[in-house]
Amino acid sequence: MFKRKAPQVVIPRLSLYYRAILESRKEVISSDELSKLTQFSSAQVRRDLAYFGQFGIPGIGYETKVLKNSILKILGLGREWKVVLVGVGNLGSALLSYKGFAKQGFKIFYAFDNNPRKIGKRINSAIVKDIKELSKVIKEKGIKIAILTLPYEVAQEVTDRLIASGIKAILNFAPIRLRVPKKTAALNIDLSIELERLAYYLT
Amino acid sequence: MFKRKAPQVVIPRLSLYYRAILESRKEVISSDELSKLTQFSSAQVRRDLAYFGQFGIPGIGYETKVLKNSILKILGLGREWKVVLVGVGNLGSALLSYKGFAKQGFKIFYAFDNNPRKIGKRINSAIVKDIKELSKVIKEKGIKIAILTLPYEVAQEVTDRLIASGIKAILNFAPIRLRVPKKTAALNIDLSIELERLAYYLT
DNA sequence: TAGATTGTTAATCGATTAACAATC
DNA sequence: TAGATTGTTAATCGATTAACAATC
Numbered sequence: 001m002f003k004r005k006a007p008q009v010v011i012p013r014l015s016l017y018y019r020a021i022l023e024s025r026k027e028v029i030s031s032d033e034l035s036k037l038t039q040f041s042s043a044q045v046r047r048d049l050a051y052f053g054q055f056g057i058p059g060i061g062y063e064t065k066v067l068k069n070s071i072l073k074i075l076g077l078g079r080e081w082k083v084v085l086v087g088v089g090n091l092g093s094a095l096l097s098y099k100g101f102a103k104q105g106f107k108i109f110y111a112f113d114n115n116p117r118k119i120g121k122r123i124n125s126a127i128v129k130d131i132k133e134l135s136k137v138i139k140e141k142g143i144k145i146a147i148l149t150l151p152y153e154v155a156q157e158v159t160d161r162l163i164a165s166g167i168k169a170i171l172n173f174a175p176i177r178l179r180v181p182k183k184t185a186a187l188n189i190d191l192s193i194e195l196e197r198l199a200y201y202l203t
Numbered sequence: 204m205f206k207r208k209a210p211q212v213v214i215p216r217l218s219l220y221y222r223a224i225l226e227s228r229k230e231v232i233s234s235d236e237l238s239k240l241t242q243f244s245s246a247q248v249r250r251d252l253a254y255f256g257q258f259g260i261p262g263i264g265y266e267t268k269v270l271k272n273s274i275l276k277i278l279g280l281g282r283e284w285k286v287v288l289v290g291v292g293n294l295g296s297a298l299l300s301y302k303g304f305a306k307q308g309f310k311i312f313y314a315f316d317n318n319p320r321k322i323g324k325r326i327n328s329a330i331v332k333d334i335k336e337l338s339k340v341i342k343e344k345g346i347k348i349a350i351l352t353l354p355y356e357v358a359q360e361v362t363d364r365l366i367a368s369g370i371k372a373i374l375n376f377a378p379i380r381l382r383v384p385k386k387t388a389a390l391n392i393d394l395s396i397e398l399e400r401l402a403y404y405l406t
Numbered sequence: 407t408a409g410a411t412t413g414t415t416a417a418t419c420g421a422t423t424a425a426c427a428a429t430c
Numbered sequence: 431t432a433g434a435t436t437g438t439t440a441a442t443c444g445a446t447t448a449a450c451a452a453t454c
Contacts, residue, residue: 030410030411030412031411031412032411042411046411046412046413046414047413047414049412049413050412050413050414054412054413055412056411056412056413057411057412058410058411058412058413059409059410059411059412060410060411060412061410061411061412062412
């Protein structure tokens with residue numbers, strides 16, 4: 001039987017396969033159809049899925065019911081993840097108001113800020129708390145995921161505190177490559193860098 | 204002399220080298236120092252820079268003045284880029300309020316929405332206009348970069364209009380892989396997918 | 407059986423790294 | 431000259447693609 005650890009780039013593609021399956025509303029779908037919907041090659045579709053098991057039927061295709069459940073399980077979805085957000089500025093507030101996260105099961109229970117005017121507010125599912133309570137709340141509630149929408153200057157310092165409190169995965173919007181232990185996952189969304197990439201393509 | 208087209212992954216690293224140089228405040232910097240600051244290997248630093256020319260002095264390192272100017276030129280920065288933003292919802296408003304873009308020379312001149320309550324408002328450097336005027340304004344002002352903060356349902360349709368109006372580069376926040384012509388650059392920032400990646404690492 | 411499509415192997419493509427001659 | 435560091439080649443590593451036997 002085929003075995004090997006899936007490369008990291010496969011994971012976001014699984015998300016896209018999942019979306020494509022939902023959109024298709026089919027009972028059975030082939031790698032060729034998934035290819036057309038996602039713009040990845042059919043070989044890549046089959047290869048990506050094969051990293052995780054045998055979900056298809058030769059000559060037929062993939063039963064969407066099976067495939068949906070399998071991908072959900074692989075990605076760790078279909079359950080609720082508790083999330084905290086740190087930094088209730090413009091971007092932080094916007095993300096708190098965004099309803100899309102909850103739809104995929106990511107529920108922001110607490111937000112943190114040091115601005116007394118913001119503390120105590122409720123935005124969507126989140127209560128804004130004093131950043132002094134950061135460690136206490138994360139430990140008490142056993143929260144593992146944090147979204148960081150802080151200014152550059154304090155991002156690393158807060159990250160260190162998050163990790164010390166038990167956070168295992170960070171989605172970082174501050175324009176800095178966070179230093180985190182190997183066991184912690186940090187994904188950076190760096191808007192300036194993305195714009196600079198666009199500028200490059202225009203040149 | 205060494206030649207070959209730089210792979211796309213090199214470009215965002217150039218942005219990070221640039222930041223590291225600014226931070227270091229040095230007159231001369233070695234690939235080894237850049238390696239420590241950016242967490243990329245020194246071989247990769249030298250390799251990446253070599254795609255674009257010979258900027259260093261063997262035995263010495265890189266003059267930061269030379270390197271800064273070179274990277275600015277490569278990335279197409281150090282000038283003002285006019286940008287439009289489409290979709291003045293939570294995320295769109297947050298991005299309009301963000302001061303970081305202007306600092307790198309990306310100035311959002313116009314935002315578009317179909318909500319009459321929003322039309323006519325001014326947020327930061329941008330005036331919110333009726334989305335009906337999208338094509339007219341983009342053509343008149345010769346704008347090449349667009350930021351898309353729209354719901355999924357209308358993202359592709361608006362994209363087609365943007366491209367028809369002359370937009371060459373799109374930063375897309377809608378959870379959809381836009382279909383664009385080869386000559387157009389589209390970068391997707393898909394928050395749900397990023398969260399799903401985090402969930403995967405936790406499993 | 408004929409046609410379709412998976413799962414997997416081997417070949418290809420692309421990016422990173424190690425190593426070192428050339429240079430200051 | 432001795433020491434340091436670049437630029438570039440060749441080796442390695444990793445991911446994608448083509449092809450097809452196995453299967454329905």
